Amino acid sequence: MTLQKDPEETETRYLNKTTNFSNQRVLEIGSGEGRLTWRYAHGAGGVIGIDLVGDALKVAAADCPATIHETVSFVQASSLHLPFPHETFDIAVLAWSF
Amino acid sequence: MVHALEEVRRTLVPEGVLIDLRPMAGRWPVEVTSDRSRHPIGWLQDLPNELADSKAANIAIKEAARRGWFVRESKQSFRFSYYWDTPEEMREFIREEWSGFTELEENAFSTTQNAWADAGTDRRVRVQLRMHLARWRKR
Numbered sequence: 001m002t003l004q005k006d007p008e009e010t011e012t013r014y015l016n017k018t019t020n021f022s023n024q025r026v027l028e029i030g031s032g033e034g035r036l037t038w039r040y041a042h043g044a045g046g047v048i049g050i051d052l053v054g055d056a057l058k059v060a061a062a063d064c065p066a067t068i069h070e071t072v073s074f075v076q077a078s079s080l081h082l083p084f085p086h087e088t089f090d091i092a093v094l095a096w097s098f
Numbered sequence: 099m100v101h102a103l104e105e106v107r108r109t110l111v112p113e114g115v116l117i118d119l120r121p122m123a124g125r126w127p128v129e130v131t132s133d134r135s136r137h138p139i140g141w142l143q144d145l146p147n148e149l150a151d152s153k154a155a156n157i158a159i160k161e162a163a164r165r166g167w168f169v170r171e172s173k174q175s176f177r178f179s180y181y182w183d184t185p186e187e188m189r190e191f192i193r194e195e196w197s198g199f200t201e202l203e204e205n206a207f208s209t210t211q212n213a214w215a216d217a218g219t220d221r222r223v224r225v226q227l228r229m230h231l232a233r234w235r236k237r
Contacts, residue, residue: 003191004181011119011229014176018233019117027109029102036119079102084109092106093117 005035012039024090029079030097034060034072037095041068048084050077099158107167107236116168116234118159121227122175123152128188128206130213131181132220137213140206142192142225148199159232168234178227185210188223 006012015036023045031037031049033056041047049072051057057074064072077083079097106116126142144152162168182188189207192200214221 002183002187004179006178007181008179010176011178014174014229014231015117015119018172018174018231019115027106029106079105082105082109086108087111087114088109089114090111091115091117092110094106094119096120 009039011036015040019091021091025088027082027084027089027092028095029092030095031060031074032056032095034063034074036093037072038065038068041072044071045090047072048089049074050079050082052076052078099154100161103158103162103167107162110236112236114236116236118230118232118234120152120155120230121178122230123149124228126200126225126227128202128210129224129226130210130217131222131224132218134218137217139210139213140203142196142200142206143203144200145198159234163234166237169237171233171235173230173232176229176231178229180225180227182223185214185223188225 021040021044023043025045026040026047028037028047028049031051032053034049037047037049037060047068049057049060051074054076057076060074075083110116123144125144128139128142130137130139159168163170180191182191185207188210189202192202210223214223
């Protein structure tokens, strides 16, 4: 199947216009297979993507571009019980998940 | 959902930013497009459970604002496009990925096939979602 999602990169433009991710610690909720993550993670100080679906996170880990491999990690977790200490992140992104 | 927002707030630093990015529920236009033309065909219609989820999300974020957890700094909308090479690929994707959330209106598929058959060689099928993007600041 030849599906293209947002080839115009409108989402990327709006997201990066709305928020400066440079050197920021980011929590992405509902990161899935990482499609959105790849669009802002370059330059971020660190990104943790969480999702309930473990298979999607495996795909994300496998597809993670080498240039951001050190920056991005994925954790299977629920937004109802975030496994992180208080005041860990500068930015939280509800990624098509709320 | 309100509890999830409370958890998110807990993990954000003071003055941290919350980005709410999601499709708006409703009807999404289906079109056959090419470099030279655009033919509106019909609509994808969100099902009641998807509409209810969207409404619940709106209520939750409003409640979080009412409790003073976040203050909204900006709100925008934009279009997010899905493209397929053929109507059949679109139908397969909808069945596999969006089943239970949205459905093609009656006759929309056959209408899409007809318009696609009449379009140029660079024809594609497009569905456009309306996206909601809001930026909130932790208080």
